Amino acid sequence: MxxxxxxxxxxxxxxxxxxxxxxxxxxxxxxxxxxxxxxxxxxxxxxxENIAIYTFEEDMPLLNVFKAMSAKTEGKEAISHKESGTKLASFFAEVLPNYDNERVYDSNIKKVIQWFNILVNAGMDFSKKEEVSSEETEK
Missing domain, CATH: 2.30.30.730 (SH3 type barrels.)
Structure with missing residues (x-):
């Protein structure tokens, strides 16, 4: 995939x-x-791949956010997107501590976590995605 x-x-x-x-x-x-x-x-x-998350420095591509989430969860599903907004925001802050909480709404965080869980369940391995992109850059 x-x-x-x-x-x-x-x-x-x-x-x-x-x-x-x-x-x-x-x-x-x-x-x-x-x-x-x-x-x-x-x-x-x-x-x-065209979606990015607002941070205080530069926008973070969604793939990089997913890689960080994968590293935190050790390749397993994250918390449910149906958790409270506070829990979702605290989890997201652990994954991406410099995200702009004024421009990234709870609904955005909920959607990103839901998408991450869907991709993990579909079998996407984000640790391998990093290797593939670095190999493509070398070519």
């Missing part, structure tokens, strides 16, 4: 992996139930 092919679709729960692309639609597979669907151009789609 490639992180660069994982998308979020507005109005659809969960995350999707891009399977194929045509002129008018994207064919994607839900990571939770493996059902496929066609996403037309009218629907808003976000590539996870």
């Amino acid at each position: 490639e992180f660069s092919k994982i998308i979020s679709v507005t109005g659809k729960p969960g995350l999707f992996q891009v399977i194929s692309q045509s002129k008018n639609a994207i064919i994607a597979e839900n990571l939770l139930d493996k059902k496929r669907l066609a996403i037309n151009a009218a629907q808003n789609v976000s590539l996870l």
Whole structure:
């Protein structure tokens, strides 16, 4: 599973992996139930690799946040995204201590933790993602 092919679709729960692309639609597979669907151009789609979290220095790419979460949880699921906002914020502060808490809302933290848990359940190994990207840089 490639992180660069994982998308979020507005109005659809969960995350999707891009399977194929045509002129008018994207064919994607839900990571939770493996059902496929066609996403037309009218629907808003976000590539996870293009999302970043506000910090006090520079924006942190979502992949780096996921790597930090994976290191903290030792590759296992994080806390449930249904926990209280205080618990979610304290967990997120442990993972990314310099995040901008005025611009990163509780709903953003909840979504990031939910996405992380979905990706872990789908079998994504973030420790290997770091090695792959450094190998690609060397080529």
